[in-house]
Amino acid sequence: MTARAHTPESQDELLEYRLSLRLGPVHARQRLGIEREAEAKVFGKDHDWFHLENLASAPGFIRFCLQAVGLFRRGQNNSRQLTTASNHFQLPNLPAAFEGFRILHLTDLHVDMDEANLQAVIERIAPLDYDLCVLTGDYRCLTRGPIDAALDGMARLREAIHGDAYAVLGNHDSIRMVPALEDMGYRLLMNEHVAVTRGEDRVYLAGVDDAHFYKVHNLHRAGDDIPVGAVSLLLSHTPEIFREAAHAGYDLFLCGHTHGGQICLPGGIPVTLDxxxxxxxxxxxxRQNGMQGYTSPGSGTSVINVRLNCPPEVTLHTLTRGPV
Structure with missing residues (x-):
């Protein structure tokens, strides 16, 4: 009796079946379909769909320009010099057990972009003390193509993260990464929420799928079952849905995507935020409509591994009870 060979077609069917069980058939079909369509436009004959991240010559051109003005080496060194930023959220209705609760926030890691940067992230978070880790997307360097290198980097990062790690996907991430990430110990929040408990007290952590490119976020599905009046925190890759989230009643909103501009003018003025x-x-x-938010400039880099006037960071958020 011979074993049946796993063809690419059968592997795709198995992946779609597993994602359908995990996410529901509509979400799985929608995300996979958009990804396949986008990749076909990038790799196929349709040249009408343009994005800087999908232009093969973009990194070389930007590198040439920075080298011409003597800024490339400095920018590359900057991209590997991570800081630990501290932020405090004051919440009037914070349960007593969560006073001083600390959240490590990582985003825009692009772990397969630059080995030196990934190692710097791992070394930066190793000595930190926190109660929960959250990740707000963009783990892969490119917006299409293979996922193996990104998954390898995320596995190494997971070993450095202690305790629970909750994550959402960004516009660089493939839905095909979800099973492997969850097998590593990341809990993906795909328009879902969980209750984080301390004794009898609890706060609610929700997360939505990418709202920037894929537009597959669903705030209703993510938060409808969160009790009214409970403290709730939303993870989103992008800040673009800030109005929707505020009117949905979330207390806190954590996101990334912008890289803070990554290449900024003196004074940290971003050239573009994409x-x-x-x-x-x-x-x-x-702050917006009673909701507090934080947009992290992220730990990694996109298109080219340089930063100017915009240092990369990992962020420690501390929850305290008090007036906003």
């Missing part, structure tokens, strides 16, 4: 949102949401702490 995000359909006001500039005040581009980096750091902000």
């Amino acid at each position: 995000s359909d949102c006001p500039r005040f949401l581009g980096r750091g702490y902000w």
